[in-house]
Amino acid sequence: MAFHEQRFPLRLSLTTSGGPGRQTDIVSLSNGREARNRRWRFSRRRYDVGTAVRSVADLYAVLEFFEARGGQLHGFRFRDPVDGSSARPGEAVTPLDQWIGAGDGETSAFQLVKAYGDGAAVERRPVVKPVAGSVRVAIDGVEQTGGFSVDATTGMVTFAAGHVPGEGAEIRAGFDYDVPVRFDTDRIKIDLEAFRAGRIPSIPLIEVIP
Incomplete structure (x- = not known):
């Protein structure tokens, strides 16, 4: 896998939804207490850039970027709208x-x-x-x-x-x-009729270690 030092279109990233997530194992003990173990040393960011798409032009910009990255194949830079x-x-x-x-x-x-x-x-x-x-x-x-x-x-x-x-x-x-990410899907499903009716496609991103 390669990492492309290319940033996802800034005008779209600033209205994207998402943020950090962690993975914690929790075991309930017989005395009612819990044993908790952190699986990941650091949190991992996830985003959905579909929420930023407001026009067909925006949708095409995402598709063009998706194709250039080969879907999930290559990582890229992403500007977190809150934490950058x-x-x-x-x-x-x-x-x-x-x-x-x-x-x-x-x-x-x-x-x-x-x-x-x-x-x-x-x-x-x-x-x-x-x-x-x-x-x-x-x-x-x-x-x-x-x-x-x-x-x-x-x-x-x-x-x-x-x-x-x-x-x-x-x-x-x-x-x-920027946050290093990749697309978390190899397929973007587009229904223009649904899009024009206000139903936006889900286009997930996930943080990677480049």
Whole structure:
């Protein structure tokens, strides 16, 4: 399977339905308590882009993209309409948004991550598809204007020789990002009469690890 560094049409993704899901095993014990086990380390996003289709032109745009990806064969980028930035919705990206690591004077590469949490727990989710040119990096609160590169296909931030963060340095970053997904069907059924009557087709997407 290949991954196409191509983004699903942005104007359609912004009105798509969907979001994260998890898989948890729950066993009821004889004493009435439960044993719960998390099957997946991270949540997995699912979307339905059929809800974004409002015209025949929109429908054709989805079909064209579907054909170019070979149905389920190739993954692609998708902009989550709610969760596509290191900042909270409505806030501007800053280089201080997310903690991505602590320097030790030797490590030069750090994975972009986004934290989700409250007083009880924090989840740090790897971000592997940042938007090219959107990543801002800070060391100990000072934004860096050079000395590092970002791989937009993996989300790795790499510092050049002479710019490797020192022992205990706090590394933070801000960025926009896409979710790597694929179509979760090899068939799109179209009934134009039903479509014109307001019944939209279901066109599911599912997150993948590229």
